[in-house]
Amino acid sequence: MNEVCKEIAELNMSGNIIPIVWFDNIRYETEQRKNKAYLLAILILSDIVYWYKPYEIRDEQTNKIIEYKQKFSADKLQKSYSQYADFFGSTKIAVKRAFDFLAEFPLIIREFRDITVNHKRLTNVMYIEPIPRNIKLITTSLQKSKEVKKSKHPPYKKVDTYTEITHSENSHEFKKLKIKKGEQKGYFQYVNKLRKLADRFRNFNKPLVLKFENKLYDFEYQEDGNHLLRNANSKKVLSKSDAETIYKILNHRQIIPIQENINIGETL
Known part of the structure; x- marks a missing residue:
């Protein structure tokens, strides 16, 4: 050999x-x-x-x-x-x-x-x-x-110049959010702050769903550590201006209304 x-x-x-x-x-x-x-x-x-x-x-x-x-x-x-x-x-x-x-x-x-x-x-x-x-x-x-x-x-x-979000892949839901590179920093700044603020009031044994102006919102986690703010029912990602408005109002109140009895299937 x-x-x-x-x-x-x-x-x-x-x-x-x-x-x-x-x-x-x-x-x-x-x-x-x-x-x-x-x-x-x-x-x-x-x-x-x-x-x-x-x-x-x-x-x-x-x-x-x-x-x-x-x-x-x-x-x-x-x-x-x-x-x-x-x-x-x-x-x-x-x-x-x-x-x-x-x-x-x-x-x-x-x-x-x-x-x-x-x-x-x-x-x-x-x-x-x-x-x-x-x-x-x-x-x-x-x-x-x-x-x-x-x-x-x-x-x-x-x-591409937008962030593509894939969520609930078992149900084949694909969502796209068009955020220009120059706007990403400002967008994530408000949403990440809102997420941190919400963590102070939430129950960590339950899903994090916010209730604001009779609507439910949740978060989409990104690989880079940032979060996106979504409508909890439609999974539609909020615009920068809407995310900024919600954060500023809730930050001024210094209280986050966490939805305890969650039924996402309900029409709000």
């Missing part, structure tokens, strides 16, 4: 496994209409599958498998775009596009939850779950897929 082969055989290597066929089946069409493997999406999917593959508990004497255990403690895998950006040396927006692609395929399901950790409320925490049936289809295929995935979220997609 080749000496290098012998040395490689002695290496104890572990980690993500990427089936070769994924490079044929997880593809997108470029602007020049060329068929390319979506490398970042493939890497992310392989890591998700790694986390969902249980590890073996073996008997010390017989070395037989006695049980399997999952690698994470929650009911679903909790990860963030930032974690994957750091892990793969990429950017958050590139990671998000890859997630959008995988969810559109669909090979994964994303769920965004509001959770409480150490008495601190965290909103829009991402939980990920693979779709085994579809992953099996792209993994056991012995032939190259003839159909190229024409995704709405290719890696080369340009960044």
Whole structure:
């Protein structure tokens, strides 16, 4: 045997496994209409599958498998775009596009939850779950897929001048807020202050919904740490002037009317 082969055989290597066929089946069409493997999406999917593959508990004497255990403690895998950006040396927006692609395929399901950790409320925490049936289809295929995935979220997609909000992805609700770059600072200034002010009066075991002038409002958390103020029923994002008005009035009153008995389905 080749000496290098012998040395490689002695290496104890572990980690993500990427089936070769994924490079044929997880593809997108470029602007020049060329068929390319979506490398970042493939890497992310392989890591998700790694986390969902249980590890073996073996008997010390017989070395037989006695049980399997999952690698994470929650009911679903909790990860963030930032974690994957750091892990793969990429950017958050590139990671998000890859997630959008995988969810559109669909090979994964994303769920965004509001959770409480150490008495601190965290909103829009991402939980990920693979779709085994579809992953099996792209993994056991012995032939190259003839159909190229024409995704709405290719890696080369340009960044627009508006902030795109994706909320309640399980119900496929997509909202867009057009805020020019020069206006973002002023907009988030008022909404973030309003959120901090509301935290002083809220019950952290309940969803944060404000009641102002007989209307209900809630917040949409953004990846950069900012918040958007929305109508709690329609999920329509408020304009800068409306957000500023609500903040100034409530800040002057120094009290936030938190809606305790929430029934978002009611027409106000």
